[in-house]
Amino acid sequence: MSKLAIRTWAAAGLAVVVAATSLYVPEASAHGEKSQQAFLRMRTLHWYDLNWSTDKLRVNEKMTVSGKIHVFKNWPETTANPEHSPAFLNIGIPGPVFTRVESYMGGQFVPRSVNLELGKNYTFKVVLQARRPGRWHMHTMMNVEAAGPIIGPGIDGSMADYKHVLTTLTGNTVDIEKVGTAGIWGWSFFWIFFGFAWIGYWAAKPVFVPRYMARKAGDESIVSPTDVKVGLGFMVATLIITWVGYNAGNSANPITIPLQAGVIGVMEPIPEGAPTVEAKVEQATYRVPGRSVILKVRVNNRGISPVQVAEFETAGIRFLNGSVYKDETNYPPQLLAPEGLSVDDNSPILPGQSKVITLTGTDAAWENERIADVIYDPDSRFGGLLFFVDSSGFRSMAAVGGPLLPRFT
Amino acid sequence: MSSLSPTVFTKAEIIQASRTADWLILVFAFLVFTGGFHVHAMLTMGDWDFWTDWKDRRLWVTVTPIMCITFPAAVQYWMWDKLRLPLGATFTILGLLFGEWVNRYFNFWGWTYFPINFVWAATLVPGAIILDVILLWSKSFLITAVIGGLAFGLIFYPGNWSMLAVLHQPVEYNGMVMTIADIQGYHYVRTGTPEYIRFVEKGTLRTFGKDVVPVSAFFSGFICILIYFIWHFFGRWYSTTRFIDQY
Numbered sequence: 001m002s003k004l005a006i007r008t009w010a011a012a013g014l015a016v017v018v019a020a021t022s023l024y025v026p027e028a029s030a031h032g033e034k035s036q037q038a039f040l041r042m043r044t045l046h047w048y049d050l051n052w053s054t055d056k057l058r059v060n061e062k063m064t065v066s067g068k069i070h071v072f073k074n075w076p077e078t079t080a081n082p083e084h085s086p087a088f089l090n091i092g093i094p095g096p097v098f099t100r101v102e103s104y105m106g107g108q109f110v111p112r113s114v115n116l117e118l119g120k121n122y123t124f125k126v127v128l129q130a131r132r133p134g135r136w137h138m139h140t141m142m143n144v145e146a147a148g149p150i151i152g153p154g155i156d157g158s159m160a161d162y163k164h165v166l167t168t169l170t171g172n173t174v175d176i177e178k179v180g181t182a183g184i185w186g187w188s189f190f191w192i193f194f195g196f197a198w199i200g201y202w203a204a205k206p207v208f209v210p211r212y213m214a215r216k217a218g219d220e221s222i223v224s225p226t227d228v229k230v231g232l233g234f235m236v237a238t239l240i241i242t243w244v245g246y247n248a249g250n251s252a253n254p255i256t257i258p259l260q261a262g263v264i265g266v267m268e269p270i271p272e273g274a275p276t277v278e279a280k281v282e283q284a285t286y287r288v289p290g291r292s293v294i295l296k297v298r299v300n301n302r303g304i305s306p307v308q309v310a311e312f313e314t315a316g317i318r319f320l321n322g323s324v325y326k327d328e329t330n331y332p333p334q335l336l337a338p339e340g341l342s343v344d345d346n347s348p349i350l351p352g353q354s355k356v357i358t359l360t361g362t363d364a365a366w367e368n369e370r371i372a373d374v375i376y377d378p379d380s381r382f383g384g385l386l387f388f389v390d391s392s393g394f395r396s397m398a399a400v401g402g403p404l405l406p407r408f409t
Numbered sequence: 410m411s412s413l414s415p416t417v418f419t420k421a422e423i424i425q426a427s428r429t430a431d432w433l434i435l436v437f438a439f440l441v442f443t444g445g446f447h448v449h450a451m452l453t454m455g456d457w458d459f460w461t462d463w464k465d466r467r468l469w470v471t472v473t474p475i476m477c478i479t480f481p482a483a484v485q486y487w488m489w490d491k492l493r494l495p496l497g498a499t500f501t502i503l504g505l506l507f508g509e510w511v512n513r514y515f516n517f518w519g520w521t522y523f524p525i526n527f528v529w530a531a532t533l534v535p536g537a538i539i540l541d542v543i544l545l546w547s548k549s550f551l552i553t554a555v556i557g558g559l560a561f562g563l564i565f566y567p568g569n570w571s572m573l574a575v576l577h578q579p580v581e582y583n584g585m586v587m588t589i590a591d592i593q594g595y596h597y598v599r600t601g602t603p604e605y606i607r608f609v610e611k612g613t614l615r616t617f618g619k620d621v622v623p624v625s626a627f628f629s630g631f632i633c634i635l636i637y638f639i640w641h642f643f644g645r646w647y648s649t650t651r652f653i654d655q656y
Contacts, residue, residue, distance in 0.1 A: 097522070099598070191532045209430055261609050
């Protein structure tokens with residue numbers, strides 16, 4: 001190959017690399033939520049009635065994420081469940097761009113881990129304070145493996161302005177962002193300089209070759225009595241400075257307590273009476289070519305008013321029966337199918353009536369959110385929530401689940 | 410004149426070359442120990458030293474000295490046995506702290522914006538100097554292991570209390586008592602590090618009541634003695650040259 005050809009190809013290659021890396025710069029905004037196996041997302045926690053107070057705020061301003069959690073009764077046995085394992089109400093954000101200043105479950109403040117009962121519903125609320133400017137991708141999150149919906153609030157301002165001031169039980173007022181920082185820098189680097197002074201004492205003299213040769217010759221005079229005295233001086237100084245530092249810490253902070261830890265306890269679920277609407281899946285199929293799930297469900301209306309199917313939710317994706325229910329919560333559009341749920345018999349289910357209806361949930365979200373992969377999971381069962389509404393807008397909820405049969409044609 | 414004829418050096422040139430070698434080897438060794446020791450520390454006691462809400466009275470006090478007396482013991486053997494230099498502990502600990510602070514400042518603060526008062530690195534220099542001086546004074550690895558190892562574990566907590574005490578002040582926060590360090594852990598969200606995976610003291614040491622630190626520190630010092638022995642043998646093996654004279 002000639003030099004000209006090499007140069008031509010090199011220039012072309014460089015141009016491709018530059019174009020590929022500078023012209024297309026997608027925004028990274030995900031936490032790997034789609035990579036979790038579908039059955040995990042469908043049969044663990046269901047987040048519903050979600051609300052976030054704002055999607056734009058300035059540094060130090062607060063936003064609230066609130067809603068309800070249904071803890072699925074048929075939790076996969078392969079995954080630790082929150083009834084027996086600690087669960088921590090978290091928030092999925094890219095580092096501390098917000099600080100979490102409050103979080104509650106069932107009205108209880110939950111700075112630490114808790115336990116939840118399977119089959120129950122809980123209210124939750126997380127209050128976040130804006131800290132770092134930018135546009136951020138965010139999840140509600142429970143650290144027993146389940147991620148909820150996604151929002152992207154933006155923050156304006158400067159992080160230097162961020163502060164969160166507290167008063168300790170001993171009466172000191174501290175900014176949690178800065179408290180103790182001067183002492184940390186001071187003591188850390190004092191000890192580093194002190195250590196280097198020790199190194200410097202020895203490095204001021206010949207270090208490697210002459211000492212190695214003297215050591216080979218059995219000459220022990222390379223460590224002099226002065227060296228030992230200097231060393232003991234360093235050690236005594238170390239002990240004294242440590243003692244001074246320890247006492248300085250104690251006198252400046254005479255009352256301290258250990259870190260607080262331990263599971264807070266079992267949270268109070270949302271009180272519930274007998275369900276007004278019961279739903280039992282008789283057959284569930286997923287039709288691969290049509291990206292739709294078809295549920296044959298027996299519904300018993302034990303309430304006092306007629307109800308209609310409003311919504312089917314699974315893995316954070318909401319399929320709405322558009323003729324009955326509209327979403328007004330600004331739910332993330334990629335997780336919302338406003339007309340995605342059709343019902344073969346949309347007439348109201350009367351009080352006392354029991355009938356079998358067929359629901360079809362169709363949307364590209366099955367593929368885009370990788371929920372359709374449930375048919376390739378080792379445990380091809382689904383889970384979700386069915387919502388019903390009456391004429392006054394009152395909503396009833398029923399958890400449904402069971403085997404999911406794939407249809408490939 | 411043959412191109413292979415030896416060059417004649419003056420004494421000044423020899424001394425200059427020796428000093429140049431000193432500084433080159435010191436810098437190179439420092440960076441090598443920084444890399445190796447830092448990886449070792451991150452893998453064995455990482456989170457305890459990353460976050461203030463892991464710096465407790467029991468496990469942080471126990472684990473950190475035990476995991477950090479390793480490289481000092483090995484390098485002490487090499488430096489003392491081959492060079493009569495009582496530097497190994499301080500040299501490696503400073504290398505570790507250099508790596509830790511580069512990580513904390515540029516990564517934890519500069520990249521992910523955790524404040525320094527939440528992610529500072531504990532100091533181990535007091536214990537390292539004591540370890541070096543005891544070797545210099547006693548000229549014995551046995552005494553260094555027993556007295557120095559114990560001291561290395563014992564001095565760790567008081568050496569850091571000057572920085573940590575302010576973060577253990579009690580606060581009433583939404584009806585619960587928490588330390589400032591607990592609130593930092595709650596405030597600065599770590600998506601992948603939920604609260605329940607903290608390995609910290611969740612009860613006292615039963616019959617020892619609230620005197621958890623002295624018990625933990627003595628236990629740590631005791632294990633440091635054993636770890637010193639093991640790792641000083643690593644130093645011995647790695648600084649022993651053997652020649653094979655028969656095939």
